Amino acid sequence: MKKLLLATALAALAAPVFAQTAFTVNGQTVSVADQQELMKVLADRGVKDQKQQLEAARSILAQEKLIEEAAKKANIAQDPAVKALIAERQTEIYSAELVRKNAAAHPLTDADLKKTYEEVKKQYDPNEIKVRHILVKTEQEAKDIIKSLNAGGDFATIAKEKSLDQGTAAQGGEIPFTNIRRIAIPGFAETAMALNKGALLPVPFHSALGYHVIQLQDKREVPLPSFDALKPQIQNLAAQRQAQQYMADLMKNAKIAEAAPAKKKSSK
Numbered sequence: 001m002k003k004l005l006l007a008t009a010l011a012a013l014a015a016p017v018f019a020q021t022a023f024t025v026n027g028q029t030v031s032v033a034d035q036q037e038l039m040k041v042l043a044d045r046g047v048k049d050q051k052q053q054l055e056a057a058r059s060i061l062a063q064e065k066l067i068e069e070a071a072k073k074a075n076i077a078q079d080p081a082v083k084a085l086i087a088e089r090q091t092e093i094y095s096a097e098l099v100r101k102n103a104a105a106h107p108l109t110d111a112d113l114k115k116t117y118e119e120v121k122k123q124y125d126p127n128e129i130k131v132r133h134i135l136v137k138t139e140q141e142a143k144d145i146i147k148s149l150n151a152g153g154d155f156a157t158i159a160k161e162k163s164l165d166q167g168t169a170a171q172g173g174e175i176p177f178t179n180i181r182r183i184a185i186p187g188f189a190e191t192a193m194a195l196n197k198g199a200l201l202p203v204p205f206h207s208a209l210g211y212h213v214i215q216l217q218d219k220r221e222v223p224l225p226s227f228d229a230l231k232p233q234i235q236n237l238a239a240q241r242q243a244q245q246y247m248a249d250l251m252k253n254a255k256i257a258e259a260a261p262a263k264k265k266s267s268k
Contacts, residue, residue: 020054027066034061099243108238116238117227126221127180131192132173134213135159135165142204142211149200155215164210177220185209192216 020032038057039050047053076082103117132155145158156172163169180189185207195201195216206210227234 025062028065030061050250102246113234117234124224125181128177129192130218132174132215134163134173135210137210139204142213144242145213
């Protein structure tokens with residue numbers, strides 16, 4: 001008898017403080033198991049209160065049933081565009097889950113992270129520049145601005161009046177210290193780096209955007225931060241590379257070939 005009472009008490013403690021029951025939506029049943037499964041997902045996503053889990057799960061599952069029912073009535077699933085979207089989304093979900101499982105099966109070690117850090121270090125360029133520039137349409141206009149600056153014109157004033165680069169014009173044409181690898185205009189950073197501090201490029205620099213008047217304000221070297229300082233970023237980068245390699249291996253090991261043409265049925 002005591003054992004029975006103890007078992008009953010333990011069961012009561014283990015059970016939720018509220019009842020979970022199946023329910024229907026326009027005649028479609030949503031089972032307790034479906035609700036509990038979604039509640040676990042919600043718990044993993046940070047919803048810790050069981051009552052909130054249940055309420056959210058019932059609401060989500062009811063909405064799913066209603067949308068599924070309406071989609072069937074509208075025959076949406078047969079739309080080629082919808083089929084393509086479903087296939088695309090399914091591939092995204094499968095990919096994410098495969099990557100997650102692969103990462104769990106092959107956890108990154110400190111050695112892996114340090115290897116990634118050394119690779120980053122080899123590719124890292126410590127050079128940063130601080131420049132001012134004025135962007136105009138024609139070479140002649142740029143030459144005239146250079147002439148005006150050499151005669152004592154104020155760079156910031158001219159930049160605000162004439163520069164086509166709206167992102168820097170308001171700041172007098174100034175681009176704050178930036179790593180030269182992050183300057184997207186081909187040749188711009190290298191040209192500026194070759195100048196002495198404070199020097200004005202004597203000729204206009206031509207790019208796909210137009211003609212630039214460039215003045216180097218300063219340059220410096222910024223060492224790559226230590227492994228410990230960059231560890232969170234290195235962890236993310238290593239995980240991304242691991243995922244990319246996993247997907248690349250799937251393609252590499254796949255047997256892809258042209259299918260034989262379908263045989264035509266002979267008519268008798």
